[in-house]
Amino acid sequence: MKEQITTIATKINKMTRLNLFFTFLLTVFIIMGCSGQKELVSPTPQYNTALIPLPVSKLNIPVNLKLAVLETIINSQLTGLLYEDKDFNDGDRMKVKVYKRNPIRLSGKENEIRYKIPLTIQVIYDAMVTNVSASGEIELEAKTSFKIAKDWTLKTQTDLTHYVWIKKPVAQVAGMNIPLGSLADVILNNSKSYLGKQIDEMTATYFDLKAIVASAWSSITRVLSVSEEYKAWLLVNPNKVTMSPMVIQGDSIQTYLSLSAKPQLNIGEKPMTNGVTKIPDYAQVLGESQRTILVLRTKLPFSETKSLTLKQVGGQTFSSGKKSVTVEDVNYFGISWLDFKK
Template identity: 35%
Template sequence: MEEYEELYRDQVSIINIPVDVPVRDLEAVLNKQLSGILYEDNNLRDGDKMMVRAVKQDDILLGLDSQAITYRIPLDLWIKYDLGISTVEANGQISLDFKTGFGVNTDWSIFTTTTLEGHQWQQKPRVKMGFVDLPVGFIADIVLRNSTRQISKAIDDLVREQFDLRKTVEEAWREMFQPALVSEEYNTWLTVNPQYIGMSPVSTERGRIATTIYVEGKPSVKIGERPDPKYIQPLPPLRISPVEAEDFTLHINAEISYDEAERLAKTQLVGETFSYGRRSVTIQDLEFFGKGSNIVVNTTLSGTYNGSIYLVGRPVFNPKKNTIDIEDLEYTLDTKNYLFRSAGWLMKSTIKNKIAENLNFLLDYNMKDMQAQFQEQLQDYELATGVVLNGNLEALDLRNAYLTVDGMVVDLALTGNVNVRVKGLNK
């Protein structure tokens, strides 16, 4: 009879994912996007008596200042000024100093505020016609008032466009609910099952904008058919809190379904013939199920004996080998009593030992290969466009084993570290 004990429980795991954005990458994008004419006024009759064209003169250089990005934008100016009786043209050079403060809203969207911190003339525009000087102060006010508003908006729009944090996080959040095939050989599927996601305060140091995203989840691994994705919960509001460490320990419930166990065992055992004297039997089929904390193997035989025999054993964790062993695999009492009366010779054959060997092989799946598969998944894994995850898996250990209605659940513990780099930014 099948029966199961609810002995295992999910454990919440926390994955810490450091994220950094090199300022030089942001600088390259800013220079690419902000090029050529940054401000232009072609109307001589709009009240200021001037036409102005401001062209970026050289590369923008970025710096970091607390929770802000600082930069200087050098501009070449062309000016046409209406003197009343005639117009004059002049050229000049000015550098504008900006600061962009930034933060993250509770809906994971980035907000920025760009302000003009100051300006410096490299070459003042000056034209003399008799005793008339070009009014440099007036020109500076017009250029600053108009170009600053236009350039600041362009910078804020650019940062929000390049750093669509909500889109990136939401894409990664939804992906964590989808089973990912991490081992074709063992037909192994990993689902992170996130429960919450947050981040640490943003820091700006050593030429990088850095934070750590942390995910609280209940990861699971299933060996067998691809599991159905769980209900995708909406992206939770942002919670900002400090992160103490950058490594992780994942507690994963790895499920080996009875169907998969049977499939693998059958490839080794079905068709095997066992002889004792002139008597012999051939294994025709295998079925696994649980009884309390034990696993039952229903073996269908044909030959001198036609029918089923039942063996029962206890799955235990072997810390020395990092494996699951089936201890004390024996015929059930009913099977033993029946064979004593009608087929005692079968108990003297090697069939029980052969089944035990293959059950150990089945449950002792190659941990080194599985660790290599996980490690491969942690190399240059693109979470979203331009957002790449890399990591190192230091250990993968078995902690315990339980039986459920669907199969055997193994408590796996993975330790290691990961980091995310935003490279190339959005195109």
């Protein structure tokens, strides 16, 4: 028996720290089936009671939202008739219908999304004695600026900034062309806020940042099963989440989510969560690393190491020459950790 332990001890010097660790633990075996040997006396357990503090882990998550996706959403939602003024008697003596003529195109710069919205405008003008109708084509330009509220609500503000008549509406009355462009300009001014509001509502529906963050927060505050076989449970233990300002680079809206946490992997019984369920308020940070570095503390109770070890080597007989040992039981305890670490 002593020879075996000496052999193992000799090997220790050649092994990595991890192998060394487990080999070390093996020396505490209580081996009952070693005939003709004295019972092995266990060394006195020694523990370093001052735990090494678990450093805060940082999960830095770049978020990349393709403008093309937003463009597809907007185009799928804004179709056909976009705006209608059915009332002659609202001060302008016109009825107006505004249709999307071609797909809306998106681009962006810094913290603004810009749109080009090609429209067809149909105007019916109340000329007292008769009504005259005309249609024209216009390209609107709009921009959306965005900011995030404390509760993670994405607030957008879309304004029509500019428009260019591709074809001004011209009415034909008694064989004469009467341009209605200037009157239609009035209507456009009236419909500005309507179209902007439509885009803002769509953005809020499809890019519900608050819901995304809430869903992610809910996922990471739960106890996650990592391995059923080893009864391994992951607790991320997040305590802070921040986000960099959203900026448009190239064809994407980009930002960084950063999560501070002290994750733990527990082996054995399912642990309780730390009870933090409320999403921390939005906090803006500038510039984050793209890389995620986390330190995961694994808690492996001796009851589990015993159970796992017995599952692996329990009842097995190991021979060396004429001697043999049968593993009937295993107990783990710690000893001289500081020496071991050297």
